[in-house]
Every structure is written in structure tokens, then in C-alpha cells.
Amino acid sequence: MVKSLEDIEVKLNHVGKADPEDLLNSDGIIIGSPTHCGVMSWKLKKFFDENVSTAWGKVEGKIAAAFSSSGGLGGGNEMAVMSMVNLLLNYGYLVFGLPEYAAPGVTAHYGAVAVGEPDENEIKACEMLGKKTAEYVKKMNS
Amino acid sequence: MVKSLEDIEVKLNHVGKADPEDLLNSDGIIIGSPTHCGVMSWKLKKFFDENVSTAWGKVEGKIAAAFSSSGGLGGGNEMAVMSMVNLLLNYGYLVFGLPEYAAPGVTAHYGAVAVGEPDENEIKACEMLGKKTAEYVKKMNS
Amino acid sequence: MVKSLEDIEVKLNHVGKADPEDLLNSDGIIIGSPTHCGVMSWKLKKFFDENVSTAWGKVEGKIAAAFSSSGGLGGGNEMAVMSMVNLLLNYGYLVFGLPEYAAPGVTAHYGAVAVGEPDENEIKACEMLGKKTAEYVKKMNS
């Protein structure tokens, strides 16, 4: 599902298995969570709460973005994305969204979102977010 | 478009013509705005900024909710709704959303939202928000 | 620390020990958390994530508010409070803040906040939030 981008090594992690050192070793990060009560899942929050001493502030100036899926339109997917944006800003990351549209009626201004299982256009928005992350990472490290 | 509810008088206002006294004279309020850059429109903000001396704090404990429409999924309709929720909390309103779904995949957890022109289900979510506002207004004034 | 209010029974709970049924049995709730990365702590989030089947939506129309303390001004105490407001709206609660000031320069427009250990004025803001919760609970149940 995660493909290599030219000159960029991509690593996929699940929050239960992720190595906190990966935060320090990555020039960019995209985090995602289901929309649980309009906020990232407690499991994702736990990971970042518990790695404050390892990585908080030390990732300053690195690139970050977020994505989420909710059960319904108006069900909090943007809110959950913004809870992650909030956390990422707090950690010191440079955070972004996409002005671009993946298709008419589908965008990712604060990060990528989906209602239920992501359809073709919602997946395209995720891919655009990944490419833009790679682009910013290259620019910040050139 | 706005229908009378049993025992509830409903008044529809446009922000350019609204009388600030209406804020004081209403037991409940639903405000809406297009999603402009993820925040309520400057025109709606201007109305509330300019009526701070008339109504801010004086509406404490009244019922309020919000709605918005954006050009795309992930385009900020929840964010715009939350900018209104933020303002309404600041004014002193009791604010709510709906756990209920209008249809599979359509809800209004923070207020009603639509992508583009509201479809049948998004309109149903707006109606549910209106009915719930009436219900809370009655309960608070019984 | 929690005192009885006239006609109102108050129960103090810690998140590790709280009985989910208390959400159903309470007419109002005030939740608090330290500010961890600008979002409520994962422990509080876990409690609400895990009690979705018990209480989500079933508490609709009950009264709720939030409070938080951060290490610094600008360090996320309002953001953490809003992460709880977000969750409470999602659950179906009627949520509020205070227009009133506890002292010059200290208020609780979105819920009560403190920088570090709460001082006298910040504690007064908490007490005001508690009294207002009691007032709204009485009004909704009269």
C-alpha cells in the first residue's frame, strides 16, 4: 500500500509496534487514526504521550500531516485530523494540508479524510498527501 | 424553508439584515455560513463582533447550534461549524450536536454539514438539528 | 475539594476508577485532564473510547463542561479543553463555557484553565464552572 517515492525511503508503522526512535530518524511523518469521538484514538495519543521525553521538541522543523476516516459525513473526520494537527504542532512539526482537489468534491485541506471505507478519490487524496510530504521533506533537506 | 414547529415561533434572518435584538429575544439560535477558508464568513463574524456590547454574555444559557457547507469533503465544513461553535460558547450559549444519523453515512455530530448543494440526507440532518433545538429550548424554558 | 451544592449530589471520580454507568446516572458532568500535547490525556480518551457502547448518544441533552492545566501560557490548555468539548459534543452533551470573569484577566470561556498549579483565581473559575453546571442541570430537569 505504501510505495517508494523517488529518493525517499518510506516506512509503514502500526502504533502498537512503532519504535519511538523512528520519530527522530524520519524527516517527515504522516499519522492516521480512525475517528473516535472526533479525536484521534487513545492508542495513537498514548504513543505520543509516552514518547514526549524521546521526541517532543526534538523533531522541530520536520514535516508532518494527518489523515482519518469517520463513519459519517459530519461525524468528525476533520475534527480527528485537527486533533492530530494540534499534537503535531505541539511536538514542533511543520504541518500542512492540500489546497488541491483529488476529484470534484474531494480534498484534504487539513489532511486526508474518508467517510467509511476510502473510495478511489479519497485514496487519491491520501496519495497526494504522501507525495507532498516527500516534496517538502526534500526541500527542507536540500 | 423554515417551518413552524409546534409551540415554537421560528424566525429566519440573513446576516446583513438581522436585528441584534433578535439574539436577546430568542431562546435558541442556529447559525450557518458557507465554509470560507475553514472558518465562518467574515460577514457572520462581523455581526457577532459588532454586537458584543448588545448581546455577548447576555444570551448565557440559551441554546445554539451551527451548520455549514463546503466545496469538498475534507474542505473544512466541520472546521467552519466548529468556528461557529467556538464563537457561540464564547457568547455563553449552551451548544450541541447530534449523535443521531440522518442516513447511513450522514450525521451532524458538531452541527449540520454539506458538501456542495445539500442533498436529501444533508437536508434531513439540518431538520433534525432544528427539531432538537426546539426540544432543548422547550426543556430549558419549562 | 468537591463540595455539595444545594439539591445537587456531587460525585468525584478518577478516570482509572470511574464506573461507566456514572455517565448514564449523572445529569451533568465536568471532565478534566492535564494538557498533554494540547489534547486530553490518553487515559481520559481511553475511558470515553471504551464506553461508546455504554453511553455514547445515551447521554444526549445532559450538561457538560471541561477543564485543563498546562505548563505554560500558550502551551495548549485551551486546546486540551476544546479536545474535551469536541468529545462531549460528539457524545451528545450540551456543552458550555463562562462569559464571566473569575478575576481581572482570568476567565473560562471554553472551560476552566490554569497555568501550572491553579492559583486562587483559577480555582475560583473552576468553582464558577461547577455552580453553572448545577444551575443548568436543575433547569433542564425542572
Added chain:
Amino acid sequence: MVKSLEDIEVKLNHVGKADPEDLLNSDGIIIGSPTHCGVMSWKLKKFFDENVSTAWGKVEGKIAAAFSSSGGLGGGNEMAVMSMVNLLLNYGYLVFGLPEYAAPGVTAHYGAVAVGEPDENEIKACEMLGKKTAEYVKKMNS
């Protein structure tokens, strides 16, 4: 009040007089507003609403941050800063805050904030935000 930074030309603008072209001609931007009802002032919102055709999306990848002052602690200065962060993300900017503290108990995790007239430490936080903006602008344009 705004001083030149090494190799960086700094331009101070008031929202009523600002030239929209400045958005296009600047590699970085810091926007500020009083906290009015927890959201940026309608005047600042008007500027960005009216310059969507000039600059929205065209500033993608440029650096941005925000600051605000409120009448009270808990009065919405973080919320107002986040309303600007929201807008800046929507426009396509890379947005950041500071993990660093300006003094014990004073930081700018989402942008710089003040309660009332900024004191020495709150001004220091603003200066740190300016310096970091300059640093990121240089890095993105090297």
C-alpha cells in the same frame, strides 16, 4: 517594532492597508489579531476571504505562523491563534508553533499569545516566533 533579521527583509502591514500581492511576494508570513469571540477579527478574515482568487493555494509551501492577545487567561487566545492556523493551512501554508519556552510558564506551542498588553516574556515569545519563521524561510529557499 519589527527589526530586520540577517538576510531577511521584513515588512509590517496593517490589514486595512495590506497589498494582497504581498502574500505572493513573501516567503513567510506571521498574522496576528485580537481575540474577538475566540476567533480572529472579522477584518483579518475579510482580507483572506477577499483574496482567495489572488493568493489561495498559490502560497502553497510557504511558511506561516500566528499570534493573538485576549482579555483573560482562558479567554480564547489559543482559540483565536488556531482559527488563524486553520485558515493558513487552508491557504496551503506550512504552519508551525514553538516547543521552546520564552520563560518559565510562557510558550507559543500554536503561535504566540498574550493576556492583555504583552509583557516582557510574551514579547520574547513573539520574537522567537519571528526568528523561527526566518530560519524556516531560509531553509525552504536554500
